[in-house]
Amino acid sequence: MTLPRIALDAMGGDHGVRVMIEGAALARRRHDRFKFLLVGDEERIKNALDNHPNLRGASEILHAPEAVSGDEKPTQALRRARKTSMGLAIDAVKKGNAGAAVSAGNTGALMAMAKLSLRTMPGIDRPALAALLPTLGETDMVMLDLGANTDCDARNLVQFAIMGAAYSRIATGLAEPRVRLLNIGTEEIKGTDSLRDAADKLRKADERLALTFGGFIEADKINRGDVDVVVTDGFSGNIALKAVEGAARFVTDLLRNAFQSSLRSKVGFLVSRPATELLKHHLDPNNHNGAVFLGLNGIVVKSHGSANAKGVANAVAVTARLLEEDLIDRISADLARGTETPAAGRAK
Structure with missing residues (x-):
């Protein structure tokens, strides 16, 4: 079965891009039908992908110039949604460019963005x-x-x-x-x-x-x-x-x-x-x-911020x-x- 690609907020979580990309690569090794839209700083994502050729061939990168911090208020994050990796990942679901979004970032901001965008x-x-x-x-x-x-x-x-x-x-x-x-x-x-x-x-x-x-x-x-x-x-x-x-x-x-x-x-x-x-x-x-x-009118999954x-x-x-x-x-x-x-x- 061919699955819709998953938008991954590569900038979320306590451990940053490296662990998020490692996790996606591990998921891809377990199930080769997974495809991804990796959202975040393009240069950092490309560097992380160098160690994971299996993921690189199944992914597209969507550059996001900003990221939501862990202590940021949801109202503040909402104002920057169109520039952040979290906001753009959710927007990809809304526009049909991804079937679902995954983020390990700020829970309150993720909820606010998802509810406002997807309804x-x-x-x-x-x-x-x-x-x-x-x-x-x-x-x-x-x-x-x-x-x-x-x-x-x-x-x-x-x-x-x-x-x-x-x-x-x-x-x-x-x-x-x-x-x-x-x-x-x-x-x-x-x-x-x-x-x-x-x-x-x-x-x-x-x-x-x-x-x-x-x-x-x-x-x-x-x-x-x-x-x-x-x-x-x-x-x-x-x-x-x-x-x-x-x-x-x-x-x-x-x-x-x-x-x-x-x-x-x-x-x-x-x-x-x-x-x-x-x-x-x-x-x-x-x-x-x-x-x-x-x-919600779309699938949004929250990963633990401390997840490996x-x-x-x-x-x-x-x-x-x-x-x-x-x-x-x-x-x-x-x-x-x-x-x-x-x-x-x-x-x-």
């Missing part, structure tokens, strides 16, 4: 940032919103559930992903009015959409493997995500310190190394890199899969099957 899909009030997180189950879970919207009403949360379920079906292959709302308790009386209202709408929805609504879930249960889509507002979602990532780093560092504490511990590390390597792989954010802005080449390659792979599986068409179809308020679900 939201019919039936969607606000886009949401969704990512895959590891679980103890057989598949990863989708969590949204992770920071695009700090304050959400019930209608927003129901729309997030629809979009998250569509993404989950692509990412996991599940026919009816299990959807729950993040809350401070599982009882129906718990939570804000918006949460309870959203839950009521999802419980009462008809069975025309492929998802299973299971009520509320608490933050300490989201990685157990009992849920496929966790829905929340961007404020709570971002805090929960950072807490999960922090806990993962804490466990990794704790094990490292424990195994270095004595000679006996070092011997124990050698014996248990296969298990610890598996744990390290499972907790490495680079292996789950690539968050997507759902609800493997992480960038995984973000590209996520992008390609969303293109292959027609994510936007799937969400549109689910919304069309909805009722007066876009909602769906089957309580089981």
Whole structure:
């Protein structure tokens, strides 16, 4: 299958052009159908491509004289959108010169530019940032919103559930992903009015959409493997995500310190190394890199700013899969099957 080319913001991320190009080259080696529009400083991109002839032959360079800084306010970045690598990458999607855009740059600026340029899909009030997180189950879970919207009403949360379920079906292959709302308790009386209202709408929805609504879930249960889509507002979602990532780093560092504490511990590390390597792989954010802005008239994927080449390659792979599986068409179809308020679900 020939994929539309992917516009890559080569100037985004903590490590700059070199790692972004290395990541694209790695993705290209894994899947030779990938083609790229590399956006950024032309001279620096050409220099980086010298080490990656496999990528050079599958890429076109679009020069951008400026880049968005990590601490730049979205309003400031918007004014420079037509000159920056991030803005031009998104514009390429809008104009049909690329099928999707990937950036490891400033999240707020990326959201603002993408929303202004691509607009939201019919039936969607606000886009949401969704990512895959590891679980103890057989598949990863989708969590949204992770920071695009700090304050959400019930209608927003129901729309997030629809979009998250569509993404989950692509990412996991599940026919009816299990959807729950993040809350401070599982009882129906718990939570804000918006949460309870959203839950009521999802419980009462008809069975025309492929998802299973299971009520509320608490933050300490989201990685157990009992849920496929966790829905929340961007404020709570971002805090929960950072807490999960922090806990993962804490466990990794704790094990490292424990195994270095004595000679006996070092011997124990050698014996248990296969298990610890598996744990390290499972907790490495680079292996789950690539968050997507759902609800836009175009695919925009956010890579971790600190991602290494493997992480960038995984973000590209996520992008390609969303293109292959027609994510936007799937969400549109689910919304069309909805009722007066876009909602769906089957309580089981």
